[in-house]
Amino acid sequence: MVARRRRFALLLAALLSVACACSASAQREDSTSLTGAARMSLDGGAILQPGTSHRASIGGEYMRFVSEHWQLGLAPSVGASTSMVSIYGRSSLAGIANYVTGTGNLRWYAGGYASAAENAQQGQFGVVGAQVGALYLLSPLAAFRGELTWRTPTRAGSVASWQFIAFLDPYLPATGSERVSLPSDAAVESRATCMGTPAVP
Amino acid sequence: MYGYASSAVSYEQGADLRIAPFIGVRWAQVGLELTSINSNFSGVKSGSNEIVGFTRLYAPVSARAEPFLEVFGTTPTVRQPTTGGSKLSNFGGSAGLRHYVTNGSAIDVGTTWRWYARTGVDNAGSGRAHDVSLQVRLVTQIRYLAGPL
Numbered sequence: 498m499v500a501r502r503r504r505f506a507l508l509l510a511a512l513l514s515v516a517c518a519c520s521a522s523a524q525r526e527d528s529t530s531l532t533g534a535a536r537m538s539l540d541g542g543a544i545l546q547p548g549t550s551h552r553a554s555i556g557g558e559y560m561r562f563v564s565e566h567w568q569l570g571l572a573p574s575v576g577a578s579t580s581m582v583s584i585y586g587r588s589s590l591a592g593i594a595n596y597v598t599g600t601g602n603l604r605w606y607a608g609g610y611a612s613a614a615e616n617a618q619q620g621q622f623g624v625v626g627a628q629v630g631a632l633y634l635l636s637p638l639a640a641f642r643g644e645l646t647w648r649t650p651t652r653a654g655s656v657a658s659w660q661f662i663a664f665l666d667p668y669l670p671a672t673g674s675e676r677v678s679l680p681s682d683a684a685v686e687s688r689a690t691c692m693g694t695p696a697v698p
Numbered sequence: 699m700y701g702y703a704s705s706a707v708s709y710e711q712g713a714d715l716r717i718a719p720f721i722g723v724r725w726a727q728v729g730l731e732l733t734s735i736n737s738n739f740s741g742v743k744s745g746s747n748e749i750v751g752f753t754r755l756y757a758p759v760s761a762r763a764e765p766f767l768e769v770f771g772t773t774p775t776v777r778q779p780t781t782g783g784s785k786l787s788n789f790g791g792s793a794g795l796r797h798y799v800t801n802g803s804a805i806d807v808g809t810t811w812r813w814y815a816r817t818g819v820d821n822a823g824s825g826r827a828h829d830v831s832l833q834v835r836l837v838t839q840i841r842y843l844a845g846p847l
Contacts, residue, residue: 537836540836544831545830636802638800639802639838678801685839688716689715691712
């Protein structure tokens with residue numbers, strides 16, 4: 498337990514060092530303001546299999562730039578599955594904070610993560626973690642994101658995990674006055690999600 | 699949608715890539731989605747790969763609520779340590795509504811009817827002739843004339 502806390506403290510210190518080292522370059526005036534913009538995701542579904550089982554889940558994330566350098570957000574999710582005799586539920590709510598630096602279309606960030614969750618198998622538990630990443634703004638409405646995450650459950654005996662994740666994220670622009678229209682014939686929809694969890698020691 | 703119990707596996711890898719351009723008109727779209735999940739639990743490997751092709755037609759009446767119909771076909775390959783491999787092809791259709799949140803994102807809400815055509819020789823997916831699912835999903839859209847930053 499002590500070793501885990503020490504590793505967590507070292508990781509946080511490393512992340513803060515990276516953020517501070519990068520902050521000097523972020524002091525320059527930036528023509529691409531992100532303040533007020535928000536990354537969002539939503540994905541849910543329910544599968545109904547008559548006579549056998551049903552499953553349903555929905556989750557999302559809302560990460561808003563409250564300033565040029567701070568991005569704060571929440572990620573709730575709920576789910577349930579049923580068999581012939583039982584119902585299993587799960588839910589979680591995560592809070593995420595990122596310190597963002599960089600200029601122009603390319604931004605770097607480091608931040609922390611904490612969540613509370615509950616499911617039928619494990620009861621209530623918490624997860625804390627940290628992440629570092631970069632995002633490349635394709636337009637005010639979309640950005641590529643690559644992120645390395647570290648997560649560890651707070652209960653004793655649990656094992657931490659590392660993941661690399663790549664996304665193509667939609668963004669709500671900072672100003673809400675944009676007129677929303679139907680797409681032209683030159684539009685492309687895309688989703689890119691890649692992730693890997695390396696070996697757990 | 700991904701749920702990874704990463705604390706219980708030695709490694710797990712996943713990828714989901716989807717591209718769906720509009721084909722010269724704003725009411726027709728074709729798409730391809732590739733999904734791959736592989737895991738190694740203490741040396742026991744399992745995973746699945748899936749290729750989905752689909753065509754979607756829209757009734758471009760409003761950015762607030764745009765009805766759509768979709769047909770799709772899927773060729774998944776499942777690899778399990780106990781049952782070996784299998785292919786459980788499926789096909790079906792969807793109907794729903796799209797709401798544009800911005801000019802770069804939209805929420806799709808729809809119902810999917812899916813039928814399974816079993817071609818494997820093991821027990822994977824046995825007992826499933828069809829299912830019905832409901833989906834809600836936020837999609838990212840890149841328009842050629844997107845404004846400058």
